[in-house]
Amino acid sequence: MDIEQVISAIGEIPFIPKERGRELYEFVRANKPEAVLELGFAHGVSSCYIGAALKANGSGLLTTMDLDRTRPRPELANLLDISPWDPDIRTLLKTTELEDWVEPVFTPTSYNWELMHLLENTPAGQWRFDFAFIDGAHSWFVDGLAFFLVDRLLKPGGWVLFDDLDWTYGSSPSLRETGYVRAMPAEERDTPQIGKVFDLLVRPHPGYRQFRRDSNWGWARKGP
Template sequence: MDWKQEIVLCRDVAAIVGPVGGRAATTPASGRLLYDFVLHNRCGRVLELGFAHGNSTCYMAAALDELGGGSILTIDREAARLREPNIIELLAATGLAKYVEPIFAQSSYNWELLGLLERQRDGHTTRPLFDFVFVDGAHTWETDGLAFVLADKLLRPGGWILFDDIHWTIAASKAASGRRPTTVIDPAERVPQVGRVFALLVMQHPNYERFEVHGNWGWARKRRTRQEEALPEQAVSRLYETHS
């Protein structure tokens, strides 16, 4: 693999999507981490829950392009279609649309996962599909707690799941956007709800290990079977070392 060519490809994507979305969007530095993770762990099937403009999607799709194939199923609300630019336009601009299936859900992504689970049903079990799951959507306990339960059934043994914004709170988001708080503060708005999902559901799950927190990102690996233990992978901690 030509490392220099790989860097140029990622920079090409960053030049297009980097300015999009402002502070809330995936930065070029974070995009490069996603790109390198997908590339070096050869994550051929990716599930993304929440895409907004599609910045993160494009970085991961660029890695699939470097690998020579793969697919990303990415889901967000119908309102994401109205973003300027939207994911369709960014994928067209980067030339990476062939790797991505974007779904604009009328309800939450959990309803779309219901249909996917039904299609993957095999008797009393689910046939897993994905090597990597990236959760960056609702940011609430109710939605993302269930999303983890559903995504777990679709994640292959040895696959990784990543949660964005594990320290994010609704209250801090309102303050950052200049919105005045209501007279009565809902206690839930002060709770980092994605962080609670990660701490109470993911880290306590018997089938997960290799927990790592870097900034606002929380990583976990689904335990491998014996046959998969010999397969190579690039540890998340090592990935961050190469970017420091």
């Protein structure tokens, strides 16, 4: 299945527009990473774009992490007409024939806990990933730590990409009226938290050499 077939199969499923999906695909095709990490997959749309590029390259694996709530729940099929995560990532991977190229990891609380396990099992002086895409909690608290954990696992010369630099909890139609968001201090609710992670933690980091802010995306390359 080529990129056009993947785009056709995914359609308008949120949350990555097809133009951005194509950018992800072309980046992976050009840079040929062997090991890719994704934090936050939701329905699995971005995972399919990355997986399709790995398949086209002929090698590599995407490890992608998100919360248990995105897990397929066949036991609820007769109780609900539609799940909030319908289609789920496993359905999309099967539809796009990318199951061998993407490994979903479901976690109860946070991908940071899974990254801790990866660090525990990675020998000192070794790295796990060539490219990391952070598009999960959109939170200073979660993704600020996630960046430092990813940095410990990212190979020298590897890239990290952040999505939604300008996104806020207060501007999200699906979240702004939830009790969780309404209980936030106004500053926290209206601050683009991933933008703060990128500008205050990533850019000043002495281990990174190249930076690019492309609309709502932020790119950074780890130095040698």
